Amino acid sequence: MVALAFGGDWDTKNSMVGFLRKFGAAPKQSEVKGFSHPVAPDQPFLAIGDIHGRADLLQRLEQIILSEAPGLPAVFVGDYIDRGEHSAHVIEILMSGSQTGSQPVFCLKGNHEEMCLKFLDDPERYGARWLRFGGLQTLASYGVQVAGSEPDSLMRARDDLAVAMGDAVIEWIRALPTMWRSGNVCVTHAGADPARPLDAQAESSLIWGHKDFAEKPRTDGQWVVYGHVIADRANAARGRIAVDTGAYATGRLTAAVISQGSVRFLAT
Structure with a gap:
């Protein structure tokens, strides 16, 4: 994985002084x-x-x-x-x-993380809406294809997405504050x-x-x-x-x- 590494150590003693000195x-x-x-x-x-x-x-x-x-x-x-x-x-x-x-x-x-979770939980009810608002691109990024908005197609896409994401990713999204x-x-x-x-x-x-x-x-x-x-x-x-x-x-x-x-x- 590629880690975010914005870098630097935040000196709590001199943080505000240094910040204002740098940026005015x-x-x-x-x-x-x-x-x-x-x-x-x-x-x-x-x-x-x-x-x-x-x-x-x-x-x-x-x-x-x-x-x-x-x-x-x-x-x-x-x-x-x-x-x-x-x-x-x-x-x-x-x-x-x-x-x-x-x-x-x-x-x-x-709200897009929320829509994805709803798709995973109830694809027949929420799948078509999510696909209209960008879900197709997310499915594709995980290598998942969906044949259409029919219930069977949505169920298959949900199952494939759950496998491609894995439990760790899904639980991370669910736990977001x-x-x-x-x-x-x-x-x-x-x-x-x-x-x-x-x-x-x-x-x-x-x-x-x-x-x-x-x-x-x-x-x-x-x-x-x-x-x-x-x-x-x-x-x-x-x-x-x-x-x-x-x-x-x-x-x-x-x-x-x-x-x-x-x-x-x-x-x-």
């Missing part, structure tokens, strides 16, 4: 566009947007991070599979990095219900999004980093940090470098 002083509050609470994680970290089967971009972004922001914990927002051609390789890289990498790697569950937090920054796949505390969110809001997320601000001072919805450019505004830049279609995979009072972006 934190921006004025106006530079994060109108949210009344400064972004304040416990320590700097990376949040990486939806990969969608683009192993090539993941490896390219790793090299950029090694150069520009080495040694930081890395949080992936989900949607590792579907649409791009190399979902199996992306999962291999992430599993290896989260288990043996040189710095902490945290992987969250996205839906949230990661540091200070007043929360990372999810698809945002959150702004009216509910972060520790009282419905899983569906974190994986599929909530209708009010983009329109209503939170009132608890919490910033939410999210993917799921493609943004023309990654951005930080009013308590929301968008990191999905449509990697599978645009060739831009983005990481947000988040520290006290500062959000900056690295991209392929």
Whole structure:
């Protein structure tokens, strides 16, 4: 397996001093566009947007991070599979990095991982929908063919995929959490219900999004980093940090470098 190795040792004593020395002083509050609470994680970290089967971009972004922001914990927002051609390789890289990498790697569950699990659990009910939204590419990346959307074809494809993935991969996907937090920054796949505390969110809001997320601000001072919805450019505004830049279609995979009072972006 290829391990993620963003490299570097994070010196906890001098981490903030070194980070600010390297990247400059934190921006004025106006530079994060109108949210009344400064972004304040416990320590700097990376949040990486939806990969969608683009192993090539993941490896390219790793090299950029090694150069520009080495040694930081890395949080992936989900949607590792579907649409791009190399979902199996992306999962291999992430599993290896989260288990043996040189710095902490945290992987969250996205709605495409959820759709894949539903296909594995009930292919007749969920298979056709998953195939329409990128599942065909994931099957192909595992060497699995599907003849059509008839129940027998879906059952055979499910069985073949389960064998090709193996129990370790399937259980890794099932165990993925839906949230990661540091200070007043929360990372999810698809945002959150702004009216509910972060520790009282419905899983569906974190994986599929909530209708009010983009329109209503939170009132608890919490910033939410999210993917799921493609943004023309990654951005930080009013308590929301968008990191999905449509990697599978645009060739831009983005990481947000988040520290006290500062959000900056690295991209392929």
